[in-house]
Every structure is written in structure tokens, then in C-alpha cells.
Amino acid sequence: MTTLEILIALRTIVRKEIQRFTRIWAQTLVPPAIMVVLYFIIFGTLIGSRVGQMGGFDYMQFMVPGLIMMSVINNSYSNVVSSFFGVKFQNSIEELLITGMPNYVILCGWVLGGLARGLIVGFMVTCVSLFFAELVVVNWLLTLLVVLLTSILFSLGGFLNALFAESFDDISIVPTFILTPLIYLGGVFYSINLLPDFWRNFSLVNPILYMVNAFREGVLGVSDLSSLGMSVSYAIYMILFFIIFLFSINLYFLNMGKGIRT
Amino acid sequence: MEKALEISNLKKIYKGGLVALNGIDLNVNKGDFFALLGPNGAGKSTTIGIISSLVTKTSGHVKLLGIDIDKNHSLAKKKLGVVGQEVNFNQFEKVGNIVLNQAGYHGINMKKAKENTEHFMKRLDIWDRRDEVARTLSGGMKRRVMVAKALVNNPELLILDEPTAGVDIEFRRSLWEFLIDINKLGTTIILTTHYLEEAERLCKNIAIIDQGEIIENSGMQDLLSRLEAETFVLDLGSELRDIPQLDGFTFKQNNPKQLIVTIKKNQNLNSVFTELSNRQVKVVSMRNETGRLEELFLNLVETSGS
Numbered sequence: 289m290t291t292l293e294i295l296i297a298l299r300t301i302v303r304k305e306i307q308r309f310t311r312i313w314a315q316t317l318v319p320p321a322i323m324v325v326l327y328f329i330i331f332g333t334l335i336g337s338r339v340g341q342m343g344g345f346d347y348m349q350f351m352v353p354g355l356i357m358m359s360v361i362n363n364s365y366s367n368v369v370s371s372f373f374g375v376k377f378q379n380s381i382e383e384l385l386i387t388g389m390p391n392y393v394i395l396c397g398w399v400l401g402g403l404a405r406g407l408i409v410g411f412m413v414t415c416v417s418l419f420f421a422e423l424v425v426v427n428w429l430l431t432l433l434v435v436l437l438t439s440i441l442f443s444l445g446g447f448l449n450a451l452f453a454e455s456f457d458d459i460s461i462v463p464t465f466i467l468t469p470l471i472y473l474g475g476v477f478y479s480i481n482l483l484p485d486f487w488r489n490f491s492l493v494n495p496i497l498y499m500v501n502a503f504r505e506g507v508l509g510v511s512d513l514s515s516l517g518m519s520v521s522y523a524i525y526m527i528l529f530f531i532i533f534l535f536s537i538n539l540y541f542l543n544m545g546k547g548i549r550t
Numbered sequence: 551m552e553k554a555l556e557i558s559n560l561k562k563i564y565k566g567g568l569v570a571l572n573g574i575d576l577n578v579n580k581g582d583f584f585a586l587l588g589p590n591g592a593g594k595s596t597t598i599g600i601i602s603s604l605v606t607k608t609s610g611h612v613k614l615l616g617i618d619i620d621k622n623h624s625l626a627k628k629k630l631g632v633v634g635q636e637v638n639f640n641q642f643e644k645v646g647n648i649v650l651n652q653a654g655y656h657g658i659n660m661k662k663a664k665e666n667t668e669h670f671m672k673r674l675d676i677w678d679r680r681d682e683v684a685r686t687l688s689g690g691m692k693r694r695v696m697v698a699k700a701l702v703n704n705p706e707l708l709i710l711d712e713p714t715a716g717v718d719i720e721f722r723r724s725l726w727e728f729l730i731d732i733n734k735l736g737t738t739i740i741l742t743t744h745y746l747e748e749a750e751r752l753c754k755n756i757a758i759i760d761q762g763e764i765i766e767n768s769g770m771q772d773l774l775s776r777l778e779a780e781t782f783v784l785d786l787g788s789e790l791r792d793i794p795q796l797d798g799f800t801f802k803q804n805n806p807k808q809l810i811v812t813i814k815k816n817q818n819l820n821s822v823f824t825e826l827s828n829r830q831v832k833v834v835s836m837r838n839e840t841g842r843l844e845e846l847f848l849n850l851v852e853t854s855g856s
Binding site for chain 1: 564599602603604605606623624625626627628630632634636637638639640641642647651652654655656657658659660699703
């Protein structure tokens with residue numbers, strides 16, 4: 289395929305993916321916004337008023353970056369895992385395999401689809417947050433970079449999950465038993481400085497902690513990273529490392545035909 | 551003669567040790583209408599799967615229109631269209647988008663993709679259904695969508711894996727006419743089917759595969775000429791009470807206005823007609839009792855299995 293043909297093929301996958309999740313907007317775009325409203329009402333208004341300040345900000349303000357990241361991570365991951373597994377399940381993966389499309393185009397197409405949903409949901413959650421908390425972004429570049437890279441990373445994670453999944457159970461195991469605990473323990477709702485030493489140290493192996501805090505650094509200008517003796521660039525490099533690692537491993541398994549060829 | 555498909559020493563051994571293809575060789579000429587027949591599990595779909603990259607081969611070589619699929623996978627696939635055995639599109643998608651997206655996956659620009667989509671959907675009588683969600687279509691209509699999808703990149707080689715399985719006679723006939731037309735325009739067609747009448751009617755050349763090996767590969771007429779005996783059903787204008795006794799012929803009757811005649815190779819029906827004419831019995835119509843190819847197919851497969 290020529291470069292132009294590859295770009296057309298990539299655009300086709302991305303367009304199809306965006307059409308897919310916008311067609312079922314009631315399942316894909318609305319629930320994250322409703323969930324965030326509930327979080328703000330319950331944790332922000334009812335409980336948050338008793339928590340007081342955290343990191344020098346109102347608890348509502350402190351929570352906003354965490355909730356945005358949580359939505360971006362969940363939606364990027366679930367978009368790719370459910371869509372690509374659906375394509376495998378319905379055999380419509382054959383539509384792609386019988387063309388001369390390189391495997392990296394398939395991978396990039398789904399990742400860009402996940403990125404699109406992650407960013408749209410992230411934007412919606414941000415808009416909803418503005419009704420509950422004042423938000424002044426301190427570092428736009430850092431904020432956008434972290435949200436972009438995190439969305440790509442979790443889209444790649446969703447793709448790997450879908451490649452190996454053989455049943456609908458397999459696509460819910462990772463989000464339920466791995467992703468959700470890591471998100472909740474990743475500093476979305478609290479500063480890890482509040483934790484006892486053991487749990488604080490334990491939290492350091494959670495990669496989502498660095499993503500949430502890098503994003504919070506971009507939005508609020510404060511995070512747990514400095515108290516951990518780490519710079520934001522450390523978090524960025526770590527996300528980049530995982531992106532390269534997951535991209536390579538996905539491409540390797542795609543080339544092997546894992547889950548898509550017999 | 552230029553080849554549309556060249557397969558040499560193709561092997562496929564599935565996990566668990568099942569040998570699906572045991573080193574087959576197969577050539578299909580450009581412009582041919584070729585039948586690939588075999589019983590269930592013979593290796594037909596595995597062969598098609600390897601050609602279309604849905605199945606990973608264990609060893610061997612495949613060339614599409616002279617292009618090795620291992621060396622220039624992308625270019626080879628540009629020339630290929632495949633209609634799979636099962637429905638293989640998103641059934642929640644609009645019919646028009648399914649075909650249009652397939653063109654996009656091939657890297658065809660939007661203008662040309664829209665032209666091709668409209669052209670083939672109109673040819674297959676599904677253009678009016680383009681805005682309907684695919685899952686609302688009947689089985690026959692879904693087949694038409696699959697054919698349109700396979701043709702949207704104007705392939706030089708079209709492979710159809712049991713395209714008329716489970717569809718009504720009307721669709722089967724209209725698809726036959728359509729395939730004959732595109733074959734005349736230069737598209738090489740490889741067809742697998744369990745309807746041997748279909749292969750006999752459409753295909754010029756034939757290969758029969760059984761237990762992962764090609765057991766027959768010849769021209770359709772050559773193959774049919776090997777038939778040792780043939781049975782004809784004669785519908786009569788009036789009742790025939792006494793079955794004729796003629797040397798070399800075997801006669802049977804299911805009802806008095808019908809005569810079933812079995813003749814050997816090199817015999818003709820002239821003496822039967824003469825005998826019936828002498829008895830003042832007219833022959834209203836005549837047909838083969840069973841497909842000729844069906845008899846040969848069963849003989850070959852039974853011989854191969856024994």
C-alpha cells in the first residue's frame with residue numbers, strides 16, 4: 289500500500305470507530321458525565337465539605353483532575369477492548385485481514401478511536417466539573433500532553449486485552465479486578481501523603497498514581513510528585529516507556545496472528 | 551497461460567496435529583471460472599483462509615497473479631476479493647457504510663469508493679437498502695452485501711466460499727448470472743460449493759480436495775466425459791404399460807407416464823426413442839436424473855477414502 293492508501297485505510301478505521309461510539313452515545317458518552325455528577329454530589333458536596341482543604345485546594349478542586357483522568361482512562365480502555373473484541377467476535381476482523389493493510393494501521397486505528405473517545409469524555413467531564421468547582425489550568429501544555437499520552441497508553445492496554453480475550457468475561461476481568469483498583473488507589477480522591485508509610489510506599493508501584501499526579505500538576509500546579517522527590521518529566525518518561533512497550537507487544541502479537549488468525 | 555493463483559506444496563497443520571492440507575499444488579488460470587470442491591473438512595476453507603490471510607500456513611507458497619503473498623502481501627491483496635462462508639460484517643452498521651468502509655480499508659479514495667459502492671450495490675439490487683441496518687436484512691440480502699464488499703476494490707481474482715449456502719433459488723440464479731457476467735469481463739473466479747449442479751453449470755475447470763489432498767484437477771468437460779453411466783428421466787405424453795426390453799439399456803418406471811433409462815458410456819438414446827415411437831408414445835421432456843458431477847464426485851471421494 290502507498291502512504292496515501294495507508295492514510296485512507298487509517299482514516300476509515302478511525303471514522304468507523306468514532307461513528308460507532310457516537311451512535312451509541314447513551315452507553316458511551318452520557319454515563320461518565322452522570323457518574324462525575326454523582327461523585328461531585330456525594331464526595332464533593334456531602335463528604336468534601338467535612339474534608340476541608342487538600343494540597344492547598346478545596347476538596348472539590350483537588351478531585352477534578354483525578355476524576356477527569358479516571359474518565360479518560362476508563363473510556364479509552366473500554367472503547368478499544370469492547371470494540372476490537374466485538375470485531376473479533378463478529379468475524380468482521382476478516383474485512384481488515386483480507387486487505388493489504390499493515391498490522392500497525394489496525395493498531396493505530398483502534399488506538400486513535402480510543403483516544404477520540406477518551407478526549408471527548410474528558411472534555412465532557414471537564415465541562416460538568418465547571419458547575420461544581422472553579423478550575424484554572426496552570427500549565428495547558430503539560431495538561432494536554434499527559435491526558436493525550438495516558439489515553440493512548442490505556443487504549444493500547446485495551447487492545448492487548450482484546451487480542452487475548454476469547455469471551456465477554458475476558459474483557460471485563462482486567463477492568464474490574466486490575467484497572468478499577470489501580471485507579472481508585474492512584475490518588476484520584478486523595479493525596480498519598482495521607483496514607484501510612486506502608487501503603488504510601490505500596491502506592492508507588494501503581495503507574496496510575498504518576499499519571500493522575502502529573503495531570504494534577506498541569507491543572508492545579510500541585511501534586512504528590514514533588515513530595516515524592518520526583519519531577520513531572522519522570523512521569524512523562526514512564527508513560528512514554530509503557531506506550532512504546534505496549535505498542536511493540538501489541539504489534540508483535542498482531543504479526544503473530546494472536547487471536548485473529550488460526 | 552498467465553496464472554491467477556499458484557499454490558505449491560501448501561501445508562497446514564493445526565494446533566493439536568490436525569493435518570488440514572498435506573502439501574497441495576494447485577494452479578488456476580487467469581480468466582478461469584474454477585470450482586474447488588470437497589466434502590466437509592476436506593481443506594477447502596483452509597486453502598481459502600491461507601490465500602486471504604485468515605489462516606497462517608505451516609509451509610508452502612502462494613502466488614496471486616504472479617505475486618508471492620509472503621514477499622508482497624500488500625500488492626497481492628489489492629487484487630483479491632473474498633466472499634467468506636459466514637457473515638463477516640458488523641451487523642449493527644448501515645449496509646451502505648459496510649461496503650464503503652471496505653473500500654476504505656483497501657485504501658481507495660472516498661470519491662472512487664462511493665462510485666464503486668453505488669455501482670456494485672446497484673448491480674446486486676441492494677442499493678435501495680443502503681440506509682438499513684444490516685441485521686434487519688434476510689440471509690440472501692446479507693450474501694449480496696458480502697459479494698458487493700468483496701468486489702468493491704475491483705479484484706482480479708474473486709474467491710467465493712459457498713456463496714449460495716442456505717439462500718433461495720431466486721438469489722442463487724441471479725448470483726449465477728452476475729458471476730457469469732463478471733467472469734466474462736475478465737475476473738477470475740474460484741468457487742467452493744456443496745451444490746454440484748452449481749459447479750457443473752458455472753465452472754470451466756475443477757479441483758476436488760479430500761483429506762487435505764487434491765484428488766482430481768481437470769477440465770469440467772474432461773471430468774464429465776469419464777462418467778461410465780448416465781440416467782435420464784423421460785416424461786411421456788401417454789401411459790406406457792410395458793417396459794421396453796432393449797439390449798444394453800436399463801429401464802425403470804415410477805409411474806406409467808414416466809420412463810427412467812440408464813445408458814452406458816458411448817451409447818445413445820436413439821433406439822429408445824424409436825421403440826417409444828413404434829408404440830405411439832411421445833416423449834414430452836427429458837432430463838438427467840441426478841447431477842452428473844454428483845456421481846463422479848461421490849465416486850472420487852469414496853475411492854480417495856478407501
